[in-house]
Amino acid sequence: xxxxxxxxxxxxxxxxxxxxxxxxxxxxxxxxxxxxxxxxxxxxxxxxxxxxxxxxxxxxxxxxxxxxxxxxxxxxxxxxxxxxxxxxxxxxxxxxxxxxxxxxxxxxxxxxxxxxxxxxxxxxxxxxxxxxxxxxxxxxxxxxxxxxxxxxxxxxxxxxxxxxxxxxxxxxxxxxxxxxxxxxxxxxxxxxxxxxxxxxxxxxxxxxxxxxxxxxxxxxxxxxxxxxxxxxxxxxxxxxxxxxxxxxxxxxxxxxxxxxxxxxxxxxxxxxxxxxxxxxxxxxxxxxxxxxxxxxxxxxxxxxxxxxxxxxxxxxxxxxxxxxxxxxxxxxxxxxxxxxxxxxxxxxxxxxxxxxxxxxxxxxxxxxxxxxxxxxxxxxxxxxxxxxxxxxxxxxxx
Numbered sequence: 001x002x003x004x005x006x007x008x009x010x011x012x013x014x015x016x017x018x019x020x021x022x023x024x025x026x027x028x029x030x031x032x033x034x035x036x037x038x039x040x041x042x043x044x045x046x047x048x049x050x051x052x053x054x055x056x057x058x059x060x061x062x063x064x065x066x067x068x069x070x071x072x073x074x075x076x077x078x079x080x081x082x083x084x085x086x087x088x089x090x091x092x093x094x095x096x097x098x099x100x101x102x103x104x105x106x107x108x109x110x111x112x113x114x115x116x117x118x119x120x121x122x123x124x125x126x127x128x129x130x131x132x133x134x135x136x137x138x139x140x141x142x143x144x145x146x147x148x149x150x151x152x153x154x155x156x157x158x159x160x161x162x163x164x165x166x167x168x169x170x171x172x173x174x175x176x177x178x179x180x181x182x183x184x185x186x187x188x189x190x191x192x193x194x195x196x197x198x199x200x201x202x203x204x205x206x207x208x209x210x211x212x213x214x215x216x217x218x219x220x221x222x223x224x225x226x227x228x229x230x231x232x233x234x235x236x237x238x239x240x241x242x243x244x245x246x247x248x249x250x251x252x253x254x255x256x257x258x259x260x261x262x263x264x265x266x267x268x269x270x271x272x273x274x275x276x277x278x279x280x281x282x283x284x285x286x287x288x289x290x291x292x293x294x295x296x297x298x299x300x301x302x303x304x305x306x307x308x309x310x311x312x313x314x315x316x317x318x319x320x321x322x323x324x325x326x327x328x329x330x331x332x333x334x335x336x337x338x339x340x341x342x343x344x345x346x347x348x349x350x351x352x353x354x355x356x357x358x359x360x361x362x363x364x365x366x367x368x369x370x371x372x373x374x375x376x377x378x379x380x381x382x383x384x385x386x387x388x389x390x391x392x393x394x395x396x397x398x
Contacts, residue, residue, distance in 0.1 A: 003089045006036075007046055008077060014051045015073040018310055025055055025310040041190065054080050056143060056309035059118040064105040068096070078102075117143055122317050127302075130352050138351055138388065141381035146306035148185040149176070149386070151205040154240045155269050157196075159183055165196055179210050181240075200267040205233050208303070208379035208389040209349075212296065213237035215375070215393050216345045220245035222291040227251050227334045229275075232261030234296055239270040249286075251276045286337045292345075293338050297327045299348040299355050303388025306381070324355060331363050335371070341398045343374070347391040351381070356390035364394075371396055 010032050017028045029051055033044050054061060054076050065071035065079050078088055078097045083106055088094045109115045114124040117139045127135040150173065152159040159181050163173050166183075171191060173183035184207070191197055191204065213234050218224050220243045226235045229250035239248055250273055252258050258275040265273050276282060300320055301311050331346055338344050346363075348356050357376070364371055376392035 001086055003091075004043070005091075007039075007043055008074070010035075010047045011051050011054070011077055012073045014047070015054060015076070018051075018055060019058075019313075022314065025052065025308070045188075050077065050080065052309060055313075057118045058313060059120070060106075060109050060115055061118075063109045063115050064102050067101055067105065113139070119312060120315075123302075123312060123315070126317075126320070126352070130354060134382070137382035138380065141385070142302070142305040142351075142388070144306060144381075146206070146304075146387065147385065148188060148191070148204060149207045149210070150183045150185070150191065150202045151210055151237060152181045152183065152202050153200055153236070153268050154181060155244055156199070157201045162196065162202055165201075166191075166194070169194060169196075176207055179207055182207050182210050198267070200269055203233060203236060203264070203268070205237070206304075206307075207386040208384070209233065209387065210237065211377065211379065212345060212347045212389065212391050213241055213294070215377070215391050216292050216294055217343060217393070218242050218246075218292050222246045223249075223289060224292045224294070225249045225251065225286065225290045225337055226294045226296070227278075227337070228294075228296045228298065228330065229261060230254075230257050230296070232257075232264055232273075234294060235261060235273060236264060236268050236270055238294065239265070239268070239272055242272065244270060244272050246272055248273045249276060249290075250274070251278050251282065253278045283333055283337060288336070288339045290337045290339060291342050293334065293342070294345050294347070295330055295334055296347045296349075297330050298323055299327065299350040300352065301349055303349040303351045303379075303381070303390075306387070320352075320354075324359070327355060327359055328362065331359060332366075335363075335394075335396075338396050340396055342396055344371075344394045344396070345391055346394065347389060349387060349389050351388040351390075357392075360392045360394070369397070 014028050014032050017023045018025050029048050061076045061079050065075045068075055074093055078094050079102050082099050082102050114121055152162045159175055163183055166173055171189045172186045176182040176184055218238055218241050229235045229252045235250045250261055255277045335344055346360055371394050374393040374395050379386050379389045381388050
């Protein structure tokens with residue numbers, strides 16, 4: 001393959017921003033791709049894919065380039081190309097790279113899971129402790145490239161209609177069984193440039209995530225609260241399931257996220273959403289008022305590592321301790337908004353039981369007969385091929 005210096009330099013710049021300035025990988029790549037309008041789809045794909053993959057395999061690449069002394073970002077790029085089976089260009093910057101040494105080091109790397117699967121020691125230990133033998137398969141699956149899944153906005157179209165419309169633009173998809181609104185792309189395409197996205201006929205939403213809103217069992221005319229709404233992916237799904245009827249309150253502690261939600265809601269043709277920034281008295285005022293409450297709580301994000309590979313390098317052990325405490329505080333406090341006879345769904349995008357099943361068990365044990373577990377489910381990257389989500393539906397008896 002032919003390498004262009006400006007594209008490789010863009011990758012090195014992106015890695016510098018991510019690892020030295022601590023910026024989020026997706027934000028960096030978005031900025032870099034906008035910096036040169038002359039780049040075509042292939043150029044943009046080359047930059048984005050290589051940057052994400054080098055971030056994903058950072059520890060392994062650090063190991064296989066270790067013999068170089070103080071390897072540079074360019075050395076990591078070179079090693080990654082060699083491990084993919086590509087030849088390096090005859091640039092002076094690569095003169096010191098010995099392909100045989102890289103490949104030999106990679107054989108050594110395979111002997112250690114934490115190096116082979118490129119994960120920090122402490123995360124590997126926690127994963128093994130909580131998941132046992134299943135950790136190996138889940139970790140491996142979390143290092144694969146995530147599929148692109150769309151959710152047809154049923155306020156405007158159906159999955160079948162959307163599938164046909166996208167095919168007319170040579171964007172081919174397949175319908176996923178068990179998820180009536182989901183379409184998986186057969187190959188990656190920039191779907192955001194299509195009129196169908198601009199007109200709000202679909203959102204990009206992982207198949208695992210699409211299982212959460214239906215579990216809440218919403219109906220038109222209900223009063224529903226999405227209490228950790230963020231930018232609103234699940235809020236929009238709830239609005240569609242409610243047929244735009246009833247009252248849907250989307251709340252978050254970050255006002256800028258709710259602004260993004262309002263923008264997306266306009267595009268989706270959603271008119272029953274009201275946004276509120278969470279303040280000290282917000283929960284108290286809404287006590288016993290909601291038919292349904294969704295708590296998609298902050299978490300480690302270990303279930304979505306495929307999409308955010310930089311998070312495993314930025315996360316610290318004390319963060320997990322803190323986030324578990326935050327999760328439980330949200331569950332105990334925000335659940336008070338559910339009225340008797342109502343339902344609550346507690347969800348995380350984590351594969352760790354300590355953030356998921358264990359939190360629900362503790363809550364039920366402490367609440368006694370005030371709450372009952374109706375169902376719980378989990379999506380597994382290793383088993384299902386989608387992101388790792390946990391979801392539990394609880395009810396507050398009359």
